[in-house]
Amino acid sequence: MTQTVQDVMTTELVLCDSSTSLTDAARMMRDRDIGDVLVTDGGELRGIVTDRDIVVRCVAEGSDISQSTLADACSAELISIAPDTSLDEAAQVMRDRAVRRLPVVDNGQAVGIVSLGDLAIERDPNSALDELLLPRSRQDRTGDDTTHRRSS
Numbered sequence: 001m002t003q004t005v006q007d008v009m010t011t012e013l014v015l016c017d018s019s020t021s022l023t024d025a026a027r028m029m030r031d032r033d034i035g036d037v038l039v040t041d042g043g044e045l046r047g048i049v050t051d052r053d054i055v056v057r058c059v060a061e062g063s064d065i066s067q068s069t070l071a072d073a074c075s076a077e078l079i080s081i082a083p084d085t086s087l088d089e090a091a092q093v094m095r096d097r098a099v100r101r102l103p104v105v106d107n108g109q110a111v112g113i114v115s116l117g118d119l120a121i122e123r124d125p126n127s128a129l130d131e132l133l134l135p136r137s138r139q140d141r142t143g144d145d146t147t148h149r150r151s152s
Contacts, residue, residue, distance in 0.1 A: 005090050006083035008122050009104050009112030015040050018071040022054055025070055036101055038110050039074045045110050047074040048103050080105040083112065091119050 014034060016025055018041040025037050029051055036050040053073045058065060063072065080103040081090055090102060094116055104112035 003087050003122060004083065005081055005085045005087065005102075005104055005114045006112070008087065008118045009083070009114040010118070011112045013038055013110055013113065015045075015110065016070055017041070018046055018069060018074065020070045022058060022065050022068045022070065022073060025049065026051070026054060036113065037070070038103055038113070039070045041071075044108075045078065045080070045103060045105065046071075047078045048101060048113070049073045050101065078103070080110075081114070082106060087119055087122055090114055091116075094119070 014028060014032060014037045016028070016037045016039060018039050020037075020039075028037060029035060035052075036048050038048055039046045049070050053075075054065075057063075057073045058068050079093065079097050079099060081093060083104050083106050085093075085104075093102060094100065100116045102114050103110050104114055
């Protein structure tokens with residue numbers, strides 16, 4: 001049986017309105033030990049912003065971080081996949097679109113996020129990524145939050 005994104009995705013999502021300040025979003029990421037937030041606008045999913053997006057799109061460009069919002073760091077185009085997408089298809093989308101994380105959307109609602117690390121572990125459980133990411137992966141799949149360390 002082919003595994004799907006639903007089998008490996010992270011389901012603990014943090015959603016923030018596009019008007020949320022980058023400072024507040026960065027603090028949420030730090031406090032929750034995650035690397036991304038999903039961005040909404042009027043209750044609808046608009047995109048995803050990662051810690052790297054904040055650095056590359058705002059800090060490195062000299063933006064006034066105290067005045068910048070998630071809308072300033074969010075990609076213009078939302079790239080997402082469905083829960084029943086195969087892992088091979090998800091990897092292809094990541095490769096084609098040069099992204100490391102994809103929101104998983106079902107009937108217009110965000111239900112998860114799948115990362116390049118999630119896919120790498122499924123393809124090769126003996127990879128170096130497995131040791132780095134396994135605590136998080138185990139927590140996401142079992143609900144046991146005692147092993148949670150870092151986001152993938």
